[in-house]
């Protein structure tokens with residue numbers, strides 16, 4: 289995404305939403321009531337190029353964001369596995385970059401050590417090491433609390449109950465997936481579903497705009513169901 293496109297997306301988000309931290313988003317979900325369209329911005333993996341455009345633009349606008357990193361790649365400087373597979377070797381952040389972001393007020397979050405597919409790991413000790421190890425590494429490097437975790441790849445098949453149990457036991461405040469879904473103020477907010485910020489502003493608008501025509505009869509909004517008095521169905 290170009291700097292110009294990113295700035296246009298932020299313009300639109302700021303004009304139409306409250307842009308808040310993950311903590312505030314969770315508070316609104318858990319309050320069971322929210323009449324403000326709300327967005328939290330997150331990043332995954334830890335790409336060096338974010339230092340040039342995204343992070344300065346967020347800081348200039350004083351917008352909160354959470355930055356999830358797979359820590360092995362900051363340590364080694366190697367490209368991420370999903371990029372190597374595509375033959376595109378983009379530079380990861382350095383540890384100093386992360387310290388700088390933390391000092392700027394960007395919240396850091398854990399994203400496993402080796403960007404592993406948690407849905408395929410059944411070895412509990414390995415899974416613990418991937419999830420908790422990345423948080424410990426970040427805490428050591430940057431001396432900040434690591435409160436959130438995001439699943440690499442982020443689709444249902446990339447998660448597991450075992451992994452979620454480890455995230456909960458480890459004391460994280462919550463976790464993010466990439467299920468391409470909204471978060472309604474009717475859940476415990478521990479699982480926050482995310483939407484990809486596509487390069488195109490129209491696509492982002494489409495995904496973040498609620499159009500009742502998109503909803504089938506069996507996909508009623510959760511709040512509609514809770515607002516309907518019982519026995520009113522005919």
Ligand SMILES: [Zn+2]
Nearest residue numbers: 332333440441
């Ligand atoms: Zn990732």
